[in-house]
Amino acid sequence: GWIEMAKYQIATIEGDGIGPEVCGATVHVLKEALGSGIMDFNQFPGGASHYVKSGFVLPEETFAACQHSHAMLHGAAGLPDVTYPDGTEVGNDLHLQLRFKLDLYANVRPIRLYQGDFSPLKNRQAGDIDYVIVRENTEGLYASRGAGVLLRGEVATDTLVVTRKGVERIAKFAFELSRKRSGAPSDHKRRMTVCDKANILRSYAFFRAICDEVAQSYPDVAIDYSYVDAMTVHLVKRPEFYDVIVAENMFGDIISDLGAATVGGMGIAPSGELGDHHGLFQGAHGSAPDIAGLNVASPLATILSGSFMLRWLGDRHQDQQLTEAAERIERAVELTLSQGKVIPRDLGGQASCTDVTQAICRNLD
Numbered sequence: 001g002w003i004e005m006a007k008y009q010i011a012t013i014e015g016d017g018i019g020p021e022v023c024g025a026t027v028h029v030l031k032e033a034l035g036s037g038i039m040d041f042n043q044f045p046g047g048a049s050h051y052v053k054s055g056f057v058l059p060e061e062t063f064a065a066c067q068h069s070h071a072m073l074h075g076a077a078g079l080p081d082v083t084y085p086d087g088t089e090v091g092n093d094l095h096l097q098l099r100f101k102l103d104l105y106a107n108v109r110p111i112r113l114y115q116g117d118f119s120p121l122k123n124r125q126a127g128d129i130d131y132v133i134v135r136e137n138t139e140g141l142y143a144s145r146g147a148g149v150l151l152r153g154e155v156a157t158d159t160l161v162v163t164r165k166g167v168e169r170i171a172k173f174a175f176e177l178s179r180k181r182s183g184a185p186s187d188h189k190r191r192m193t194v195c196d197k198a199n200i201l202r203s204y205a206f207f208r209a210i211c212d213e214v215a216q217s218y219p220d221v222a223i224d225y226s227y228v229d230a231m232t233v234h235l236v237k238r239p240e241f242y243d244v245i246v247a248e249n250m251f252g253d254i255i256s257d258l259g260a261a262t263v264g265g266m267g268i269a270p271s272g273e274l275g276d277h278h279g280l281f282q283g284a285h286g287s288a289p290d291i292a293g294l295n296v297a298s299p300l301a302t303i304l305s306g307s308f309m310l311r312w313l314g315d316r317h318q319d320q321q322l323t324e325a326a327e328r329i330e331r332a333v334e335l336t337l338s339q340g341k342v343i344p345r346d347l348g349g350q351a352s353c354t355d356v357t358q359a360i361c362r363n364l365d
């Protein structure tokens, strides 16, 4: 007989290490929050463990599904000691391939502190830390991956690539996001901070100059600048100042781990890799093979990536019911953490991955 397809098709790849645990948990919560008939979660193989089994990191069928789905929800990819025949690491090649094939140029990392004493910073309340890092995902210093040069075992060089097109689109993305996040133009936090090292390197000066050009079209968003070294101090000393921060690939990578640490660590940091046509959502952490299969990983980063996915889809498809489901999930996470009874281990509690997942489902209003 016929199988009715839901309106939204999601390609899920559980991947490696803790990937299956945290991805499974998230699909469970999303299904609870949405009810049936709205979203189908279709599982596809991929990643380092699948490479070991099959010789393929991103099978053709998996890629086609990712390309044709409304969004992608992933666990994590990468395992130590899995290498291609030429000796290079497989790592998270799954995501690198998807990133470039689908042009996922914006790596978006929301940094938000929840109630419950999870920050290593002194006297920080929920709401004090609530900003988004927009990391350029396709060029910068990581563009030379594989193309770095080692000269006679004496000198190694990599190239930092900054293009007009690359900065224009990431800056525009960041300004738009700041607009979307704030209520009124008078909102004191409507601000886009450019994180660079424009005082030392020409490529970063170019990055800043292009951001300035793009800023002309956003007179309602304050533009602000910070050298990356100072940025690390500011994110510790005055995180409440920030709204949206845009950064070149490597700087974005570094400050987003720092940001995650200020709100409790990698286990609570969501991420979305977004392009103009596709979105891939997964926790900001890796596959954590040290705790894989033990049911102790925190599913929060992936669950919050799932609610981020619903918001993104709700926005794209003008579908209020997705946005509302995302808000319900976030409220359930908030409630679960503030109750203080079911807290994952990396946040100082005892709860297992499944305990946390069930508590969040119970707390959905």
Ligand code: ATP
Pocket (backbone or CB within 6 Å): 018, 022, 078, 092, 266, 267, 268, 283, 284, 285, 286, 287, 288, 289, 290, 291, 296, 297, 298, 299, 301, 346
């Ligand atoms: P990547 O190279 O993909 O960034 P990584 O080497 O930085 O990965 P992660 O897998 O991100 O490492 O995690 C580092 C450590 O943090 C893990 O070994 C694990 O102990 C802890 N960790 C990461 N994610 C979680 C989680 N969801 N729950 C609990 N602990 C986690």
Ligand code: MG
Pocket (backbone or CB within 6 Å): 286
């Ligand atoms: Mg890492």
